[in-house]
Amino acid sequence: MLPRKRPAALLAAATLIAATLTACSDPDSSSGTGAAQNTLVVATSGEPDTLNPVLGYGADGSALMFDGLVARDAQNRLVPALAEQLPTVDGTTVTAKLRSGVTFHDGSPLTAEDVVFTYRSVLDPKVDSTIRSDLDMLDKVEASDPSTVKFTLKYAYAPFLQRLNLGIVPAKALQGQDVNKAGFNRKPIGTGPYKVASWTPGDRMVLTANDTYWGGKPANDSVVVAFVPDDNVRAQRARAGEFDAVELAPKLTGGFTGVAGFTVHKVPTADYRGVMLPMKDPVTGDPAIRRALNVAVDRTAMVAGVLGGAGEPAFGPVPPTSEFAEASIAGSGTADTAAAAKLLDEAGWTAGADGIRAKGAQRAELTLMYPAADSLRKELALAVTSDAKKAGIEIKPEGLTWDAITPRMKSDALIMGWGTPFDPDFVSYKLFGSQFAEQGFFNPGSYSSPVVDKALQDGRSQTDPAQRKAAYATFQKQLAADAPWVFLTYLQHTYVIRDNITGVSPRVEAHEHGVAGGIWWNLHTWSKN
Amino acid sequence: MEPAHLVQELITVIRRRLAVAVPVLFATTIGMFLLGAASPMDPAMQYAGAAAFTATPENLAQIRANWGVDDPLPVQYFRWLSNLVQGDLGWSTSRHEPVAAVIGARAGWTLLLIGITLAVVLIGSLVLGTIAAYRRGGLFDRALRAAAYAVESMPVFWLALAAIAVFALALGWFPAGGLTDVTATSTSFTDVAHHLVLPVTVLAISQAPWFLLFVRDSVAESLRDDHVLAAWARGLRGRTVLFGHALRTALLPFLTLIGTHLPEIVGGSVLVETVFSLPGLGGVTVQAALGSDFPLLAAITLITTAVVLLANLATDLAYTAADPRVRIDG
Numbered sequence: 001m002l003p004r005k006r007p008a009a010l011l012a013a014a015t016l017i018a019a020t021l022t023a024c025s026d027p028d029s030s031s032g033t034g035a036a037q038n039t040l041v042v043a044t045s046g047e048p049d050t051l052n053p054v055l056g057y058g059a060d061g062s063a064l065m066f067d068g069l070v071a072r073d074a075q076n077r078l079v080p081a082l083a084e085q086l087p088t089v090d091g092t093t094v095t096a097k098l099r100s101g102v103t104f105h106d107g108s109p110l111t112a113e114d115v116v117f118t119y120r121s122v123l124d125p126k127v128d129s130t131i132r133s134d135l136d137m138l139d140k141v142e143a144s145d146p147s148t149v150k151f152t153l154k155y156a157y158a159p160f161l162q163r164l165n166l167g168i169v170p171a172k173a174l175q176g177q178d179v180n181k182a183g184f185n186r187k188p189i190g191t192g193p194y195k196v197a198s199w200t201p202g203d204r205m206v207l208t209a210n211d212t213y214w215g216g217k218p219a220n221d222s223v224v225v226a227f228v229p230d231d232n233v234r235a236q237r238a239r240a241g242e243f244d245a246v247e248l249a250p251k252l253t254g255g256f257t258g259v260a261g262f263t264v265h266k267v268p269t270a271d272y273r274g275v276m277l278p279m280k281d282p283v284t285g286d287p288a289i290r291r292a293l294n295v296a297v298d299r300t301a302m303v304a305g306v307l308g309g310a311g312e313p314a315f316g317p318v319p320p321t322s323e324f325a326e327a328s329i330a331g332s333g334t335a336d337t338a339a340a341a342k343l344l345d346e347a348g349w350t351a352g353a354d355g356i357r358a359k360g361a362q363r364a365e366l367t368l369m370y371p372a373a374d375s376l377r378k379e380l381a382l383a384v385t386s387d388a389k390k391a392g393i394e395i396k397p398e399g400l401t402w403d404a405i406t407p408r409m410k411s412d413a414l415i416m417g418w419g420t421p422f423d424p425d426f427v428s429y430k431l432f433g434s435q436f437a438e439q440g441f442f443n444p445g446s447y448s449s450p451v452v453d454k455a456l457q458d459g460r461s462q463t464d465p466a467q468r469k470a471a472y473a474t475f476q477k478q479l480a481a482d483a484p485w486v487f488l489t490y491l492q493h494t495y496v497i498r499d500n501i502t503g504v505s506p507r508v509e510a511h512e513h514g515v516a517g518g519i520w521w522n523l524h525t526w527s528k529n
Numbered sequence: 530m531e532p533a534h535l536v537q538e539l540i541t542v543i544r545r546r547l548a549v550a551v552p553v554l555f556a557t558t559i560g561m562f563l564l565g566a567a568s569p570m571d572p573a574m575q576y577a578g579a580a581a582f583t584a585t586p587e588n589l590a591q592i593r594a595n596w597g598v599d600d601p602l603p604v605q606y607f608r609w610l611s612n613l614v615q616g617d618l619g620w621s622t623s624r625h626e627p628v629a630a631v632i633g634a635r636a637g638w639t640l641l642l643i644g645i646t647l648a649v650v651l652i653g654s655l656v657l658g659t660i661a662a663y664r665r666g667g668l669f670d671r672a673l674r675a676a677a678y679a680v681e682s683m684p685v686f687w688l689a690l691a692a693i694a695v696f697a698l699a700l701g702w703f704p705a706g707g708l709t710d711v712t713a714t715s716t717s718f719t720d721v722a723h724h725l726v727l728p729v730t731v732l733a734i735s736q737a738p739w740f741l742l743f744v745r746d747s748v749a750e751s752l753r754d755d756h757v758l759a760a761w762a763r764g765l766r767g768r769t770v771l772f773g774h775a776l777r778t779a780l781l782p783f784l785t786l787i788g789t790h791l792p793e794i795v796g797g798s799v800l801v802e803t804v805f806s807l808p809g810l811g812g813v814t815v816q817a818a819l820g821s822d823f824p825l826l827a828a829i830t831l832i833t834t835a836v837v838l839l840a841n842l843a844t845d846l847a848y849t850a851a852d853p854r855v856r857i858d859g
Binding site for chain 2: 039041049050055056059125126128129130131132133134136180181185186200201202203204206224226227228229230232233236237239240242243401402403418426427430439440441511512
């Protein structure tokens with residue numbers, strides 16, 4: 001045997017390994033473990049796909065690198081941010097005066113042109129913005145002078161100021177470019193408390209403090225946001241001590257309860273889950289069935305079992321923490337099977353041999369759809385199924401993809417979830433307004449009530465807070481009477497934060513709580529002792 | 530054999546392989562587009578995330594129109610193909626950046642993980658498998674085979690979670706995840722190496738049984754071959770016979786095993802990357818599939834297919850170069 005054959009035989013493996021070793025990016029020779037003392041490390045599951053507010057980044061405000069004209073405080077009340085004071089509303093004209101002396105991260109001054117550019121970009125059909133629908137009411141936006149912006153609305157819209165928290169981008173950095181593909185979207189320039197130092201896709205983002213922030217120098221030097229999509233991995237890495245603060249599913253926070261050095265935060269939300277009952281179905285269209293289901297479900301048990309205690313019973317779409325919440329619609333939370341039976345008896349739904357009720361030839365049976373990938377909604381669907389059975393209503397739960405669910409929402413019940421703490425108009429106007437029947441996800445069950453329609457319209461067009469409150473009280477009472485949905489639970493979002501972190505100030509959260517929202521809203525005031 | 534003859538032989542292999550590879554690559558991309566079209570996911574809804582539920586249908590339709598994802602499939606395919614010919618891999622709708630940038634930022638880490646793992650698996654299984662074959666039936670052989678069969682039945686993500694529980698949490702020897710120390714300001718070599726120990730070990734252990742058992746069995750068999758027995762009879766040293774004769778005979782089919790097993794290692798690396806939160810192609814592939822991100826999915830599929838085809842070609846070349854019969858003929 002010839003000796004030269006040996007290397008030849010190993011050629012494949014050797015070249016492959018050599019190729020891979022040279023293919024990887026050059027490791028930096030300098031060791032980089034010397035972290036600043038006051039660096040916060042936070043871990044979240046979701047990684048943004050863009051950092052441009054125009055395209056939807058930080059749509060609820062608190063975008064870390066950006067500021068809106070207004071912001072929200074710890075009670076979710078509007079406070080002026082880039083606007084010197086809360087903008088003034090005069091019918092369909094809204095005027096905002098800019099705070100003076102604010103500069104972008106690149107040193108250029110903030111002007112009214114930047115604000116105009118930002119809003120016009122969102123409205124531009126060529127821009128792939130998913131928040132354009134939020135600005136349906138906006139007719140035009142103009143700069144009256146370098147520090148004044150004038151918004152003209154198509155119709156009176158009371159909560160418009162809430163929409164002014166959109167992060168403002170510098171016109172100069174984006175003008176004349178394709179906003180969808182601009183490099184800005186990954187290396188943004190804002191006015192906010194943080195600048196983006198680096199972003200390793202799939203791994204982490206490093207933010208450094210903006211020392212010249214108009215709102216005051218951040219309390220920490222930098223923030224590392226680690227993206228760890230897997231829940232269990234995030235919990236394990238947190239336990240290994242890698243993170244100062246981490247977002248975890250309620251059941252995983254259990255492992256941290258009572259562990260020295262960590263505090264579990266359970267943050268209330270406006271994020272509800274409920275059963276949408278379509279009006280066209282002969283069973284769910286019967287008010288008696290809907291009301292019976294409403295009293296038959298054991299919300300307390302769902303909170304304890306399905307949510308692991310991290311939640312509270314829901315009775316309507318306005319969270320109890322909202323100033324618009326109507327106290328009279330809340331119930332007991334526990335199941336009242338006897339009351340459900342009474343409602344059904346009175347309406348002529350009588351029990352058959354198998355325990356399932358029927359009215360004439362119509363059996364009390366319905367299909368309840370849920371997105372199969374969402375384990376929380378699945379468990380809620382199963383809980384509703386077993387509670388309903390006790391009242392003599394047979395439910396067939398069915399786990400599907402959204403695309404299989406969408407065409408069937410008109411006629412089959414569905415576990416839906418949504419909710420915002422900011423204004424009842426945002427979600428409820430489209431979800432329960434009759435003119436949105438069968439339009440996408442808005443009002444798929446075709447709920448229609450003239451009382452609700454008027455109340456929702458009053459809620460958006462009247463500016464007097466007392467009148468708005470009265471309108472939403474009417475709305476909530478009518479909704480409770482008609483029961484187009486069975487509201488089940490409000491979730492709590494859960495976080496584990498080290499005890500040596502100060503400045504944490506949870507506030508009621510919306511459905512989404514990625515890097516830009518959630519408990520991180522005032523990250524710039526957190527510091528490490 | 531004369532070198533000229535060998536070179537000619539190798540060129541024939543390359544030509545034959547390329548004649549197959551090009552149609553295979555085309556078929557793969559067409560199949561990918563067909564599968565993508567059959568997927569019920571709406572890319573605009575995936576892109577919008579939770580905003581999909583408040584965005585008006587017109588808003589989402591406008592985004593789809595901007596992307597051209599509602600165009601007929603052949604139109605989308607030929608647009609993609611003509612861009613590819615011009616060196617443009619397209620725009621990733623799920624990551625919102627050029628496909629080339631998505632892959633460029635991540636492929637290196639996946640290749641590094643797979644490359645090191647492959648080296649560890651190959652060297653480890655050759656050495657351990659040969660020793661086990663030499664002492665077949667002995668304690669080491671039996672223990673090794675038992676372990677191999679046990680590992681074969683363990684899912685790789687389970688192995689990974691177990692490794693984290695023991696070596697990261699209980700013992701604290703290695704980090705539980707990530708590419709670098711989470712507060713590191715740069716990507717240093719030692720830091721990355723330290724973070725790769727557990728993922729590489731887990732992936733290597735999960736892939737080793739097939740290679741190990743293969744080496745052990747084929748060496749054991751070749752120990753009974755005439756030329757090996759003859760070598761023994763000539764009184765050559767044990768180590769020379771074992772590694773010089775028996776292992777060499779077993780090496781040729783082993784090369785084929787590497788080629789055919791590569792896709793499985795790639796698959797395993799996706800899971801390992803997920804568990805150890807490594808920024809490789811794994812996570813982004815899943816995201817692309819869920820978001821009906823045709824351009825990204827097509828590019829990743831194309832690259833993976835090309836790598837597997839290249840590996841097969843390298844195997845064939847090595848086989849041709851090393852096959853004793855070629856040499857005898859020459």
